[in-house]
Structures are given as C-alpha cells and as structure tokens.
Amino acid sequence: FSFSSPLNNAYYYWSPLTDPSKTELWVIILIALASASLAGLVAALLCLVMRRQGPEAIPLLVARKFSYGELSTAIKNFSKDRKLGEGSFGEVYRGELRDPRMPPVAVKRLTKLMEYTWRDYVTEIMTLGQLSHRNLVNLVGWCDGGGSDKLLLVYELVSNKSLDEHLHGSESLLTWPERYKIVLGIGSAIEYLHTGYQNPILHRDIKPSNVMLDDAFEAKLGDFGLVRQVKPGQGSLNDTVMVGSWDYMDPTCASPLARRPRRLTCTASGCCC
Template identity: 50%
Template sequence: MAMGSLANIGSISASLLVLGLVWFYCRRRNYSRKDGTMSVNVNREMVTAPRKFSYKELRLATSNFADEGLLGEGGFGKVYLSFLRDISYNIAVKRVTPNSQQGFKEYESEITTITRLRHRNLVQLIGWCHDNNQFLIVYEFLPNKNLDYHLHREPCLLIWDKRYKIAMGLASALFYLQEECNQCVLHRDIKSSNVLLDLSFNAKLGDFGLARLVDPGQGSQTTQVMLGTEGYIAPECHDTYKAIKESDIYSFGIVALEIATGNKAIAVIERNGQRFKTKLVEWVWELYG
C-alpha cells in the first residue's frame, strides 16, 4: 500500500475516532447521571491519598517478592499481588528492574504524572517507594486482569454489554486526560493490555510510564521522541517519532476495534510455511472498502 494511502487512512481514521470518542463520552455523561455516584468502601477511602512506603513494608507485603504472587512482567519490571495488613487491603506492587535506566525513567514519569490525576476510570495510585536503591509503585489491585486477557482467551466470555461498558469507560478516561486536567496528559501507550478491569468490569487505564504532561492549549503539539506498542501507533508517528493528542485517540480507536471484532491489533498468521503479520486496522479498512 502506498505511503499516501496510509496517510489518508490515518487521517480519515483519526477523524472517525474523534467523532466516536465524543459520542462515547456524551453517552457516558448521560449514563452517569442516571446511575448517580458510585459508593466507595471504607478501606478504599483510607488509601485515596498516595503515601511513601518503605522497602521493608513492601517486601513484607509481597512475601519477599515471591513468584507465587507474580501478576505480570513487563520490559522494565514485575508486578506482584500484595496485601497491606494494617488496613486489610489488596494491592499491586510494580518493582522496577534494578539498575535499569529506562525503567527508572518510566518510574519517574509515572509517579510525576499519575499523582496529579484522579478519575474513576484511571488505576488509582496508592503510593511509591525509592529507598535501598529500589524503585516500586503501589496501585489498587484489580482482580479481573486486563482487557487483552479477556478478549483473546478461548472461549471469550465478554458479552456485548460488558464490551460497551469498557469502551465507554476508556473513552471517559481519555477525555479526562485530554480535556479536563489542568495539563493535558499524553498517555502514549493506550492498548488493551493497559486497560485493567475491576470486579464489575469497569475499565481503568493504567501504566503511565510513557506519559507526558503538555501545557494547556498545546495538546496538539509534538513532544519528545516516542514509540508506543506496534499495532496501536498512529501512522504519522512512524514518520515524525512524536506524539500528539490525536495519536492517543487513534490508539483508543484500535482498542475499540479490538472490542468490536475480538481480533488482535496485530495477528501472526502462517501461509505456505511462512509467518506474516496482519494489522487489524488494515483488515477493517479493506472490509469497509
């Protein structure tokens, strides 16, 4: 496919996704008015103010970072299920890989960004730790794992009502980051594996390791060099290596397509003994054509 066609596809897709985002958010506002405010349990109220933890506290909470409590592993750290005994509360602890320079940068970015944010569709920061040359971030624990897990497991049990609810929740989070904060926040890595789910399948956007703050009125200006996750990156980012507000909207659109189709953003298929990558957005565009 010609580069001009890809650029046109990117522009048209971004426009469609902007309209979709506005529609989702408006429906969400109406939905919220009907439902009223959500109740919050006592333990949750006790951890709304982020606090600094000691390494000893978190080592005890994770049983010395035992493999039995491992929830997941990324490029620069591992996440453990933990338990705060003083308030009887489950937490998730991300431990940055020791001596990882990039991991430290993501830790620093995540702490400076997410401490400013408060929204029902963002993963709640409970605290942090940086002593003994250890860097850890403490989050609320979300028992239903992430959207990627539920969409692509066999069999997929996500009924449409849940998918719709998740899409609206993610749209609401993105609208908050771009339009309702004092500073626009570019997440730069929106993907289905970063959309976590609570017991009621409410969506909560997490992992702000690549996030950047942008001054008001400059949300459409380019920022530092960036590459997110293959399959979710807007086409223009491959040329500019920069992120803008519309880049996050494009990534949201890819997640919306995953929700609607059940297919992965990038799938690997075998044909005549060779392996090929197929992009969800190109497949949908061909069907549309």
C-alpha cells in the same frame, strides 16, 4: 490669662479605639490580615523549596511512602505465586499490607532499568498521585529502597485482570455490551487526561494489557511509564517522537510529517476491543 470654651473638647479627640465594639473590629481585621500574610509566606516558601529540590521532592506530597521491607513482606518476597504480570518497566505482584484497613494492592517493581528510569519513576508518581478519575488506576504509594533495583510503585488492585487476558487469554469471552462499556471507559479516561487536568497529559501507550477491568467490567487505564505532560507554553499535543506499541498506532502517523500523539491515543483506544 485663662480661656474657656462651651464646646466639648472630648468630641474632637474621640477615637474609634475608645469604643469597645470598634476595638474588637480592628483586632479581627488585624488578625485576618496577619493570617493571610502568613499563609502566603508559607506557600511561597514551599514552592521555593520544591523548585530547588527538583521533582524528587514532590512525590512526598502526593503519595504515601512505604518501606521496602513492608512491601517485600506484602508480596512474600516477590514469590512467583504473587506475580500478576509485567508492565512497561517491570513485574507486577499482588500484595497484602499489614494494615487490615487496606485492601489488597498491586506492587510494580521496576526491573528493566535504564539511565532515564528514575526520571520515569518520578514522573509516574507525580502524575498518578495528582489524578483522580474512576477510569484510571489509582496510585496508593511508592518506595525507594535505597538501590536502583528497589524502586516500587503501589497501585489499587483491579480484580478482574487486564483486557488483554479477556481478549486473548483463557478468560471468558466479552459480550458486545461489555466491550462497548470498556471503550466508553477508556474514552472517558483519555478525555480527562487531555482536558480535565491542569496540564494536558499524553499516555502514549494505550493497549489491552494496560487496561484493567474490575468485577463490573469497568475499564481502568494504567501503566503511565511513557506519560508526557504538556505544560503551558510548550505548544500543542503534537510531538515528533514516536513511542508506544506499534500494533496500536495509526499507520498514517508513521510519516514524519504526521506524528500526532493525541490521534495515536484515540486510535489505540479504538483498537483495544
């Protein structure tokens, strides 16, 4: 027996893959899906590695790592003529790197070491490396020279010294417009730390010696040695631990029932000038 049909069987067996334009479309879709899946897998693996290795692995992602020898040469082996002053955890030196494209930097050596210093060191790297604001001192890099006395932080060098030196040192007297500009700059930095970053950040030690000035008297807040991040789920910006410099704290916050670091920060900024 034989049967025939007037219908075109090819019509019923047509596939989009037989159309060249359709084939290209499917290839593009498959490539896009594969790329998205690969990117998601890489991101997931990166997060897993960072979580397992702890915060010490994070600085590699947010700041440049220098060798101890490179920084020691930049500051002439910690010579006295390169010393700029002292911060919360150590001395600060002026450094000139070998790379001619790099401007002079400020190198902080952590010398006042305690058991928690490494955690503070990592915290400052993680925090400053992710912040970006014109009124904050920028972190350029870091160094772990292999010993507890070789922990170094590298910052941009702010040329016009600290606010403390202008208020109480031999520097020229600040005019009222300059003081007003400085207070606005400090306030702008505080607002960014409290509201402009993914997690609110408490500086907790704002004082004139931690405020640097550039040639235009633009304030730059630095020295984040006592910084604290308030992550989601940890509550408000209030804290029961009193830290910082007593001379720049709100006296009413001395009560155990009224310890509010956000108010401490705002009070300290108002006392600076």
